[in-house]
Amino acid sequence: MDSNDLDSVCQKDVSSKQIEHASIDESFTPEEEKALVRKIDLMLLPVIWIMYLLSYMDRTNIANAKVSGMDEDLNLTSNQYSVALVVYFVGYVVFEVPSNLILGRTRPSIFLPSIMVLWGVLTCLMSVIQSYTHLIVLRILVGSVEAGFAPGVLLVLSSWYKRTEQSKRFGVYISAAVLSGAFGSLIAAGIMDGLEGAHGLRGWRWLFIVEGAATIGFALISLFILPDFPATSRSLSEREKHIAVNRLASENVTAVTEDSAPLSNWGAMKVACGDWRTWVFVVGYMVIVGSSTLTYFYPTLVQGLFGNASTEKINLLTVPIYGAAFVATGFTSYFSDKVPNWRGVIIACWLAFSLACSIITCAVYNHTARYVLMVLMACGLWATNGGTLAYASSAFAGMHPQARGVSLALVNAMGNLAQIYGSYLFPESDSPKYIMGFSVISAMLALGVVVFAGLHVWFRHRTRSFLEE
Numbered sequence: 223m224d225s226n227d228l229d230s231v232c233q234k235d236v237s238s239k240q241i242e243h244a245s246i247d248e249s250f251t252p253e254e255e256k257a258l259v260r261k262i263d264l265m266l267l268p269v270i271w272i273m274y275l276l277s278y279m280d281r282t283n284i285a286n287a288k289v290s291g292m293d294e295d296l297n298l299t300s301n302q303y304s305v306a307l308v309v310y311f312v313g314y315v316v317f318e319v320p321s322n323l324i325l326g327r328t329r330p331s332i333f334l335p336s337i338m339v340l341w342g343v344l345t346c347l348m349s350v351i352q353s354y355t356h357l358i359v360l361r362i363l364v365g366s367v368e369a370g371f372a373p374g375v376l377l378v379l380s381s382w383y384k385r386t387e388q389s390k391r392f393g394v395y396i397s398a399a400v401l402s403g404a405f406g407s408l409i410a411a412g413i414m415d416g417l418e419g420a421h422g423l424r425g426w427r428w429l430f431i432v433e434g435a436a437t438i439g440f441a442l443i444s445l446f447i448l449p450d451f452p453a454t455s456r457s458l459s460e461r462e463k464h465i466a467v468n469r470l471a472s473e474n475v476t477a478v479t480e481d482s483a484p485l486s487n488w489g490a491m492k493v494a495c496g497d498w499r500t501w502v503f504v505v506g507y508m509v510i511v512g513s514s515t516l517t518y519f520y521p522t523l524v525q526g527l528f529g530n531a532s533t534e535k536i537n538l539l540t541v542p543i544y545g546a547a548f549v550a551t552g553f554t555s556y557f558s559d560k561v562p563n564w565r566g567v568i569i570a571c572w573l574a575f576s577l578a579c580s581i582i583t584c585a586v587y588n589h590t591a592r593y594v595l596m597v598l599m600a601c602g603l604w605a606t607n608g609g610t611l612a613y614a615s616s617a618f619a620g621m622h623p624q625a626r627g628v629s630l631a632l633v634n635a636m637g638n639l640a641q642i643y644g645s646y647l648f649p650e651s652d653s654p655k656y657i658m659g660f661s662v663i664s665a666m667l668a669l670g671v672v673v674f675a676g677l678h679v680w681f682r683h684r685t686r687s688f689l690e691e
Contacts, residue, residue, distance in 0.1 A: 250465045258465050262382055265449045265457055267391065270375055271398045273338060273444060276437045277371050278402035279409075280345045280364065281310065282517060283433055286410035287426040289521045289536055295424060296354055300650040306357050308642050313366030318635035321370030322377055322627040323487050330378050331448040334371060338441035341367040345434030349427040373631035376611060380630065381451050381623060384470060385616035386562050389609065393555020396608030397548055404544035407521070409433070411538050451623075493625035500629045502677060503614040504636040506569075509670035510610055512640030513576065513663045514603045516596070519648045523596065523656065539593075543600045550601035551608055558609055565613045566678025569606045570671050576602030577667035584660045606670075613677075640666075 284292075288303060298306070325333050344364045351357050375395060383391050410429055417432075418425035449455040452466035494500055516523070520540045554572065558565050579599040583592055614633050618626045647659035 250468070254465055255469055258462055258469075259383075259387070261458075261462070262449075262466070263391075265447070266378070266382060267394050269444050269448050270379070271394055272440055273334065273371070274375065274395055274398040275402045275405065276433070276440060277338070277341075277368060278399040279406045279433050280341060280437055281368065282402065283345075283406055283410070283429055284361075285517070285519070285521050286406055287429055289525055290410060290414050290426040290429065291424055292426045295426075296351070296357060298354060298357075302354055304646050304649070306354075306361050308646075309358055310361045310365035311638055311641050313362050314369045315635045315639055317366050317369035318373045318638075319491075319628055319631045322373045322631040323490065323624070325370065325374045325377060326490070326624040326627050329450045329454075330374065331445065331450050334374055334378075334448060335441045335445045337367050337370050338444070339438055341371075342434045342437030342441060345430055345437060348430040348434070349423070369635075373627070373634045376615065376630040376634060377623075377627040378451070380615040380619070380626060381470075382466070385619055386559055388615055389555045389558035389562070389565070389612040392608040392612040392615070393551055393558075396555075396604065396611070397551050399607075400544050400548045400551055400604050402544075404541045404548070406433075407538065407540045407544075490622065490624040490628045493621060494628035494632060497618075497621070497629065499614075499617050500632055502673065503610070503617070503633045506670060506673040506677070507610050507614070507633050507637030508640040509573070509666045509673065510603060510606050511637045512644045512666050513580075513670075514607065515641050515644030515647060516599070516603070516663070519659075520596070523648065524593070543597050546597045547600040547604035550605045554605040555608055555612075558612065562616065563681070564678070565609060565616075566674045566681065569609050569613065570674040570678070572602040572606045572609075573667050573670040573674065576606075577664055577671065580660050580664040580667060584657055584664065587655060610674075 284306065288298070292298070293303060321337075341364050344360055344367065348357075348360050348364075351360060379388065379391055379395065409432065413428050413432060414425040417423075417428040420428065423431075449457045452458070452470070453463050455463070455466075458466060520543055521536055524539045525536050550572075554568065558568055561568075576599045579595045579602070583595045583599075586592060586595070611630075611633075614630065615626075618629045621629060647662055648656050649658075652658055
């Protein structure tokens with residue numbers, strides 16, 4: 223089954239009134255296209271990778287700060303810590319779709335670095351908080367500002383690459399989030415070892431200062447490197463723009479050109495919300511993101527398993543979890559582009575694997591065994607994260623770019639709603655077994671298996687019906 227057959231059946235082509243599509247022009251050689259893709263990769267992927275690495279570190283460093291003394295200094299209860307996790311996603315979910323509507327009308331090279339500077343400043347300010355109230359306010363503000371980044375990157379990536387190229391690129395993007403946990407834990411361990419008490423500040427305060435400053439510094443650098451959309455990027459020659467737009471048109475991936483007729487914000491919302499695929503992917507992604515709330519509790523869970531370990535050792539013990547997930551994500555992303563029409567099955571199989579690990583974790587109480595199971599679970603959860611985004615992006619490829627931006631933002635935003643209830647899955651009162659948390663995750667993973675297996679069957683059925691007509 224050719225990938226274009228799936229597009230013919232499952233994509234909703236935009237009308238000529240919505241966008242003036244560049245005609246499919248094959249007047250470029252495969253060598254020219256390969257050279258362009260290499261140039262795009264070099265311009266886009268390293269910058270986005272570092273930006274997302276810093277973004278995820280700034281989002282999740284609260285977990286390392288908690289076990290490094292923040293909870294004691296601020297007198298945080300287990301419930302208050304959960305609330306601090308939840309409030310981040312209030313602004314994050316609310317502002318994702320509006321941010322992508324703005325991005326669709328502006329330049330990514332300015333919009334994304336600008337919001338990055340803002341959340342970097344807010345991260346630095348986390349170092350001076352003196353109360354639970356200060357923590358809540360800053361977490362809300364950080365979430366509101368960071369809301370525009372992840373869906374913005376999804377829109378940019380889906381606007382540059384063919385559907386058969388996207389899994390590897392989304393895998394690169396997600397790998398930054400995976401490694402951010404490892405880097406964050408290593409940085410936290412180093413700071414606690416070298417900066418605890420320096421200039422009268424606790425180590426966890428230095429953690430926010432160092433990571434926030436790094437974010438601001440790289441945001442300023444990315445202003446001069448990050449490209450815009452294919453037809454409007456100042457980093458490409460006119461010939462390269464022509465190839466970039468037309469190679470996407472050959473796979474029914476719509477692209478914005480300078481002559482494109484923009485959709486109104488309401489029109490983009492109507493197209494995105496009226497497509498059933500948007501909501502199925504929302505449910506599927508909610509399962510994965512909700513299960514991945516384990517990320518915020520890795521240090522706490524490890525501390526529960528190895529209660530007598532030092533803070534430095536606890537931070538270091540989380541590193542192998544992310545290392546294994548990184549390898550699994552890379553392998554899965556590479557393989558998925560080889561068989562793009564089997565992405566649903568690949569995701570369903572990984573979720574079934576994580577489901578088995580989660581169920582066994584509920585039944586096994588040996589500390590070492592549970593640690594190994596957490597490592598294996600992380601492989602399945604992170605590998606499916608990038609895979610789902612690539613799957614959704616290819617499913618939405620034929621939409622008007624602004625509507626596609628809204629659909630991707632809705633998937634990311636609504637999916638992240640799962641982190642709100644996920645933040646309450648591992649209360650300290652459940653330590654060290656955490657049966658409730660792993661039971662809920664098991665149920666979510668079971669739903670995910672059904673959703674993605676069902677998507678695969680539906681796409682295959684529709685394609686077969688189309689070919690028989």
